[in-house]
Amino acid sequence: MxxxxxxxxxxxxxxxxxxxxxxxxxxxxxxxxxxxxxxxxxxxxxxxxxxxxxxxxxxxxxxxxxxxxxxxxxxxxxxxxxxxxxxxxxxxxxxxxxxxxxxxxxxxxxxxxxxxxxxxxxxxxxxxxxxxxxxxxxxxxxxxxxxxxxxxxxxxxxxxxxxxxxxxxxxxxxxxxxxxxxxxxxxxxxxxxxxxxxxxxxxxxxxxxxxxxxxxxxxxxxxxxxxxxxxxxxxxxxxxxxxxxxxxxxxxELIFDLAKHANKMAAEISSHFVKVGVKLQATTETNHVFPILSQRVVEALQKDFVFHTWEQLPDGQVVIRLLTSWATRVEDVQALKVRVSQLVGSTTNGITS
Amino acid sequence: MxxxxxxxxxxxxxxxxxxxxxxxxxxxxxxxxxxxxxxxxxxxxxxxxxxxxxxxxxxxxxxxxxxxxxxxxxxxxxxxxxxxxxxxxxxxxxxxxxxxxxxxxxxxxxxxxxxxxxxxxxxxxxxxxxxxxxxxxxxxxxxxxxxxxxxxxxxxxxxxxxxxxxxxxxxxxxxxxxxxxxxxxxxxxxxxxxxxxxxxxxxxxxxxxxxxxxxxxxxxxxxxxxxxxxxxxxxxxxxxxxxxxxxxxxxxELIFDLAKHANKMAAEISSHFVKVGVKLQATTETNHVFPILSQRVVEALQKDFVFHTWEQLPDGQVVIRLLTSWATRVEDVQALKVRVSQLVGSTTNGITS
Amino acid sequence: MxxxxxxxxxxxxxxxxxxxxxxxxxxxxxxxxxxxxxxxxxxxxxxxxxxxxxxxxxxxxxxxxxxxxxxxxxxxxxxxxxxxxxxxxxxxxxxxxxxxxxxxxxxxxxxxxxxxxxxxxxxxxxxxxxxxxxxxxxxxxxxxxxxxxxxxxxxxxxxxxxxxxxxxxxxxxxxxxxxxxxxxxxxxxxxxxxxxxxxxxxxxxxxxxxxxxxxxxxxxxxxxxxxxxxxxxxxxxxxxxxxxxxxxxxxxELIFDLAKHANKMAAEISSHFVKVGVKLQATTETNHVFPILSQRVVEALQKDFVFHTWEQLPDGQVVIRLLTSWATRVEDVQALKVRVSQLVGSTTNGITS
Amino acid sequence: MxxxxxxxxxxxxxxxxxxxxxxxxxxxxxxxxxxxxxxxxxxxxxxxxxxxxxxxxxxxxxxxxxxxxxxxxxxxxxxxxxxxxxxxxxxxxxxxxxxxxxxxxxxxxxxxxxxxxxxxxxxxxxxxxxxxxxxxxxxxxxxxxxxxxxxxxxxxxxxxxxxxxxxxxxxxxxxxxxxxxxxxxxxxxxxxxxxxxxxxxxxxxxxxxxxxxxxxxxxxxxxxxxxxxxxxxxxxxxxxxxxxxxxxxxxxELIFDLAKHANKMAAEISSHFVKVGVKLQATTETNHVFPILSQRVVEALQKDFVFHTWEQLPDGQVVIRLLTSWATRVEDVQALKVRVSQLVGSTTNGITS
Missing domain, CATH: 3.40.640.10 (Type I PLP-dependent aspartate aminotransferase-like (Major domain))
Known part of the structure; x- marks a missing residue:
């Protein structure tokens, strides 16, 4: 796959x-x-x-x-x-x-x-x-x-x-x-x-x-x-x-419709991270999402998704960068959300934040 | 048209x-x-x-x-x-x-x-x-x-x-x-x-x-x-x-097939000019044709075709440049040849060269 | 020397x-x-x-x-x-x-x-x-x-x-x-x-x-x-x-006095060449002199003076370039003239125009 | 003067x-x-x-x-x-x-x-x-x-x-x-x-x-x-x-003798500042001296000497830059030292360092 x-x-x-x-x-x-x-x-x-x-x-x-x-x-x-x-x-x-x-x-x-x-x-x-x-x-x-x-x-x-x-x-x-x-x-x-x-x-x-x-x-x-x-x-x-x-x-206005889609996909990803208790390094204003994750979660996500690691934080956590576009598929965002929930949900339930 | x-x-x-x-x-x-x-x-x-x-x-x-x-x-x-x-x-x-x-x-x-x-x-x-x-x-x-x-x-x-x-x-x-x-x-x-x-x-x-x-x-x-x-x-x-x-x-080898087509179209145009008695400023080796025409013929051709005038000769004649490409249509070459014959043929029959 | x-x-x-x-x-x-x-x-x-x-x-x-x-x-x-x-x-x-x-x-x-x-x-x-x-x-x-x-x-x-x-x-x-x-x-x-x-x-x-x-x-x-x-x-x-x-x-006006000296020295050299029958490639308007000399004369002059050879003419003659400046000494111009006379004078007497 | x-x-x-x-x-x-x-x-x-x-x-x-x-x-x-x-x-x-x-x-x-x-x-x-x-x-x-x-x-x-x-x-x-x-x-x-x-x-x-x-x-x-x-x-x-x-x-070795003179003049100025209790922003290694002075002293010195003010410090004091060279005269360094003593000496007696 x-x-x-x-x-x-x-x-x-x-x-x-x-x-x-x-x-x-x-x-x-x-x-x-x-x-x-x-x-x-x-x-x-x-x-x-x-x-x-x-x-x-x-x-x-x-x-x-x-x-x-x-x-x-x-x-x-x-x-x-x-x-x-x-x-x-x-x-x-x-x-x-x-x-x-x-x-x-x-x-x-x-x-x-x-x-x-x-x-x-x-x-x-x-x-x-x-x-x-x-x-x-x-x-x-x-x-x-x-x-x-x-x-x-x-x-x-x-x-x-x-x-x-x-x-x-x-x-x-x-x-x-x-x-x-x-x-x-x-x-x-x-x-x-x-x-x-x-x-x-x-x-x-x-x-x-x-x-x-x-x-x-x-x-x-x-x-x-x-x-x-x-x-x-x-x-x-x-x-x-x-x-x-x-x-x-x-x-x-095709260009703006495409841009709205990109922004919407990013907002969904962003709010899902927040919902499951993951902090963001920056608020998501457009199509960039910068969640702060543990090294373990990052590595697990890398098995299914491609993205850039953005910054190693002093406390060992990692900021990753997720970018959406006009071509981002709803089903891929959904899959990402599900995987994030699996990986982070358990951890955060009652433990972090 | x-x-x-x-x-x-x-x-x-x-x-x-x-x-x-x-x-x-x-x-x-x-x-x-x-x-x-x-x-x-x-x-x-x-x-x-x-x-x-x-x-x-x-x-x-x-x-x-x-x-x-x-x-x-x-x-x-x-x-x-x-x-x-x-x-x-x-x-x-x-x-x-x-x-x-x-x-x-x-x-x-x-x-x-x-x-x-x-x-x-x-x-x-x-x-x-x-x-x-x-x-x-x-x-x-x-x-x-x-x-x-x-x-x-x-x-x-x-x-x-x-x-x-x-x-x-x-x-x-x-x-x-x-x-x-x-x-x-x-x-x-x-x-x-x-x-x-x-x-x-x-x-x-x-x-x-x-x-x-x-x-x-x-x-x-x-x-x-x-x-x-x-x-x-x-x-x-x-x-x-x-x-x-x-x-x-x-x-x-698509690129070479396309090139051959361009060359072939140019050769057809070129040899047609020669056939009807028009001189070329240069021999046609690839997709460029440089016939030497009277101002009258050039103007007549310009009504149906687009091309560059290349040089004004001292004797009043004009060199034009015709370029062919992968996209040149056989029917357009045919139309050009017909028109050239109409315009030049009569002139050249017995008069020029 | x-x-x-x-x-x-x-x-x-x-x-x-x-x-x-x-x-x-x-x-x-x-x-x-x-x-x-x-x-x-x-x-x-x-x-x-x-x-x-x-x-x-x-x-x-x-x-x-x-x-x-x-x-x-x-x-x-x-x-x-x-x-x-x-x-x-x-x-x-x-x-x-x-x-x-x-x-x-x-x-x-x-x-x-x-x-x-x-x-x-x-x-x-x-x-x-x-x-x-x-x-x-x-x-x-x-x-x-x-x-x-x-x-x-x-x-x-x-x-x-x-x-x-x-x-x-x-x-x-x-x-x-x-x-x-x-x-x-x-x-x-x-x-x-x-x-x-x-x-x-x-x-x-x-x-x-x-x-x-x-x-x-x-x-x-x-x-x-x-x-x-x-x-x-x-x-x-x-x-x-x-x-x-x-x-x-x-x-x-020191600068113009120095320039006048350079021009004067060039004019003296230039008119001397003309006087002894040497043609110039160009008239001397400022501090450049371009006499046309035989290879023999050029080589002889090179024993006492430094200058650039400017052009080889098809007939075997040579154009040299002599430059004067604010620092050109009257005695050097004099020496050059004497030497030119020695070398060219005899040749030109009745032989070359 | x-x-x-x-x-x-x-x-x-x-x-x-x-x-x-x-x-x-x-x-x-x-x-x-x-x-x-x-x-x-x-x-x-x-x-x-x-x-x-x-x-x-x-x-x-x-x-x-x-x-x-x-x-x-x-x-x-x-x-x-x-x-x-x-x-x-x-x-x-x-x-x-x-x-x-x-x-x-x-x-x-x-x-x-x-x-x-x-x-x-x-x-x-x-x-x-x-x-x-x-x-x-x-x-x-x-x-x-x-x-x-x-x-x-x-x-x-x-x-x-x-x-x-x-x-x-x-x-x-x-x-x-x-x-x-x-x-x-x-x-x-x-x-x-x-x-x-x-x-x-x-x-x-x-x-x-x-x-x-x-x-x-x-x-x-x-x-x-x-x-x-x-x-x-x-x-x-x-x-x-x-x-x-x-x-x-x-x-x-003229160049090095000249350099030594510049360094020596700077060292004299530098050590005089230190002697009268003025702090330096940087130690004087060559021909640059950076004393830290009060605005009052700087203005007084400016009446007799030309130099650059280098930095305004947050506490109101001023760093100036004094440069010496091969041409710096011993008598000028002497005059500077005297003036510095007059201006700073009284202030520092018993107060600073």
Missing amino acids: VKRSFADDYGEGAHPRILEALARSNLSQQPGYGNDEFCTQARSLIRESIGVEDASVFFVTGGTPANLISIASCLRPHEAVIAATSGHISSKEAGAIEATGHKVILAPGTNGKLTPKAVQVAVNQNSMFPHNPKPRMVYISNATETGTVYTKRELEVLADLCKCLNLILFMDGARLAVALTSPANDMSLQDIYNLTDMFWIGGTKMGALLGEAVVIKDKTVADEFPYHMKQRGSLLAKGRVLGIQFAELFQD | VKRSFADDYGEGAHPRILEALARSNLSQQPGYGNDEFCTQARSLIRESIGVEDASVFFVTGGTPANLISIASCLRPHEAVIAATSGHISSKEAGAIEATGHKVILAPGTNGKLTPKAVQVAVNQNSMFPHNPKPRMVYISNATETGTVYTKRELEVLADLCKCLNLILFMDGARLAVALTSPANDMSLQDIYNLTDMFWIGGTKMGALLGEAVVIKDKTVADEFPYHMKQRGSLLAKGRVLGIQFAELFQD | VKRSFADDYGEGAHPRILEALARSNLSQQPGYGNDEFCTQARSLIRESIGVEDASVFFVTGGTPANLISIASCLRPHEAVIAATSGHISSKEAGAIEATGHKVILAPGTNGKLTPKAVQVAVNQNSMFPHNPKPRMVYISNATETGTVYTKRELEVLADLCKCLNLILFMDGARLAVALTSPANDMSLQDIYNLTDMFWIGGTKMGALLGEAVVIKDKTVADEFPYHMKQRGSLLAKGRVLGIQFAELFQD | VKRSFADDYGEGAHPRILEALARSNLSQQPGYGNDEFCTQARSLIRESIGVEDASVFFVTGGTPANLISIASCLRPHEAVIAATSGHISSKEAGAIEATGHKVILAPGTNGKLTPKAVQVAVNQNSMFPHNPKPRMVYISNATETGTVYTKRELEVLADLCKCLNLILFMDGARLAVALTSPANDMSLQDIYNLTDMFWIGGTKMGALLGEAVVIKDKTVADEFPYHMKQRGSLLAKGRVLGIQFAELFQD
Whole structure:
């Protein structure tokens, strides 16, 4: 029997509607490099979802190119980007930002999020002209790398500070759809557009085979963005492949339905752990669940399920990370819950907590 | 009625077998970043086709990333790559190679191909230590940007010179499949492997949605190649998307069958032009046809077909470029031939040539 | 006996007045990084010489850093600079511009100079958005790498075209002082300032130990220029070393007196060659002399003098390059003339025209 | 009256012997770019001082170029350098290392020094192939940015770890001469050569107008080093300027005599503070003194002396930084001591310590 995986949210292919859309459009002859009618349609649907008619939208092949191209398209050589230590560009992109010549200034995150105070401290510590690179951008992720989401208030305060300090506010939205459908969220896509200078909407983790949609407000940056996409190797000849997928994702809000499913599956897992007395390292706001388990339970679960161990705690317990996605099956969640009950239920009945 | 296009070889989606393979494998849970079983299978099939068991194979998202990552992974900062003026990296990649810090030293091409003499001259002109960057690599395309192919003898002589001058020989194979199935070709995939240091096999132009397979001999370069893929933004989270496609392309030699079809369609068009008395700017070796037509005929053809005008000749005639692909329909070629006969036949009967 | 050298214009140390200025100021305690009083004084003298009170002036350590920092400070990643094939950045800087990420688009030079036509052609050939890098700057040298100078008319026409095409006009002035004191020149330093967007005044080849003064009109670029100087490693801790030298060079127009001497020495050599019947490959406009000599004469001259052989002509004759400088001694020019007369005089009497 | 400065160790010009050497050699005609006889002589003297006949030595214009060129010449694009948070490349070089494409991985310093443990932790945290850049080099400074020095034992243990982890050990020696003449030092220049892979000897802060000498063991790196120097803009046309200065600095161990003077002046200041009861934030190992003073005393001292305030302590006291150099005058140290006694003596009599 194959073990079921809660290891990540990119373990399967694409949502069936996306595959159908690819098949349906397959033999239509289209111009290359994003000039096809599907990209046009996808842009139009995204603009509608944002509620801004002249938002600029570009499709790139993945999260790292979305980040490196966006950042390199905005910064001058001596300018730097501030990011949380846990931020994807700080920790998981193999020095991709530095490879475009820019320093990533690290700031401590709070539940994966950057606070205005952390940004201000980073700016202060990098203000020795011309011996420090010039802080010029703030990078945040929503949802963050641990699944937490920004509230509107948090983002407003951060955006205000950025304006005040002349910093470009850039949001990595690899998991924006689960963020915007989180119970903890109080923002719309339009809010994201209004409060940031540039952001992207992840497709890869939200039911597409690949692809992310970068949204840009500044027309000067937008006009030249295809140069950067081409130069960094992320302008597909068959741009249609991305256009078709995003058109489908934004048709009837498919992307948000898929995100809701992921969040719901995570909430079920999360509340089950709580119900059987297992503590969580962090509250579950989107599709990440971080239960704290004994080594024995972890090993037992590993026989049937795939997931990452996240942290070894000093008391010998282990934090694991379970991720859900658009493709998570109800029956697998059910099986996980049953197994957790078997393993933990007995222990916790009357013993722990 | 929709005009039929001979504008390029990436105008349609993917070959149906590829879409089927994507659908078939869709719900299988796989690890990310190229560690899935489909990439493994595709690597194995490609190695088999090359006839070398330990060839290293990596899948990237497109031609420009294939070039920039391959080049950047081999060169030290002060090293340069020699390419024909008509080479893709010289003329169509928005300065992608320079953006990784390396100079592209231009050399004149002969029918789109680099000769040993041109390489030697380029090396001689860049030998003033340390005031010239150090020539360290030779970039060639096969088929070239105008559809010509290298003969085994040509490639052997070039490879010998490269060895002698300590130059890495790198082949851009965006159209390698049409090259290897060209009537003008006398090489196997194994010959390509043996005579170059690094090359890639294009999928985008040969029936895939996207993707190219980079083949590397040097184990030191290969071991670290995934770092470069990740850093330059071309390591897909769902690496499976590329693995599935290349596995299908190399199953039963599908890729070569598709290439043969493209070449056959081009040959038909080409010979028809010749038959009705139209001269070609270049002989048709693969899927490119360059007929020389009067402005009147070009305009008439443009009413029914899409293609690029390639060059205005001093005598007022026009060279157009017609490209065929795996997806070119026999009926469209037929329609084109009929229309050409109508437009040119009358003219040529007794008048021209 | 030591051979006297006409090999280049950086063979000696510094003009004695510069050494004296360094000694005189030596123990004065000054702030670092260009904030010293000598830099302030030098900036003020240069502004006076330009006749523009708010021109921005920065001192860097050499010609290659002057070029690479100026270019990198102006261009966005996807932008390219057009230069003559003979331009220093094209041919002698080890790929320094490419190492900052930018393509150098080559254009044919006419006597080392870029014509508006050549620029226009280069722009036209790089206008395929977004597949070509965007031409955004034109690099010229005055005097050029072969000692020729731009006339005011030539520079005006080029400047007009640049404005029209939104191109930044940047002048490498490694030998600007000999250009502005050339008999062929009709421009002032103020003309240079008015007609270009950015230029630099060479110190290294004009009597300084090292150092070049970059002059910038655009305040936005100027405000951030020290970041680029620091980041590229050309912001000296003891910035005074450059300030002291430029203050001295611009005191009583020393720099132009030194340039006049170099030009005068070259003119004497040049006219002597002509007088004894030797043809020149190019007219001598500044401090470069290119006589065409027989192999026998070249070898004989090499016994007493050091110089570069420049080109082997098809008829067996040889072009040599003789360079003069602020430090060229009258007696050495005299000795050279005598020796030339001895070697060539007899030959030319009645034999060669 | 001019205030005397203890602000830094690059406030004056050059040691008189250096100016004399420049004047003495001034009119000798020499080839450019480091091929002159003075560079040859300087290399020879440095090799003698190291005690290694075939050490490779190159002269660059400053500390930032020494660091960025050395690092870029060794690392592949995906490789990163580990440095203390207080390291010069981490904190004071405007992102110069990142501008060459490499990430600087921060590790906590201990008294400005990197411990093997900190290096090991940094490696462990960057071991997720290929999502982290590959740690490949360790950057240390000796003396550190706060004037502390490595002991032989410390360096040996670090060097062993680097060998074990395949890390290049690179030492920034902007203040190597004061380190090697510190009472806390137990290493020779030969030890530095043996225990590191690459290091540089600072001239700028040790009596030269400018210039640092990079010493390289690996012949492969050394052979190509001039390319990097040229490409990054640090290969002076008049290379002699650096050769003459280093030849003089290593003649009769001038550089170490100057360093001893700087250390002695610092020791006098330091012990005087201790004598009058002022605590130091750090022991004085080289030319840095960090007394902890009341705001009142700091302000009083600022009337006569220039120095940096280093840190505001929570209790309201202030740490200041006093730097001495080869040029620090005995009478200025005396004046400082007198003033300190006046200001602090009365306060401390009977009260503190």
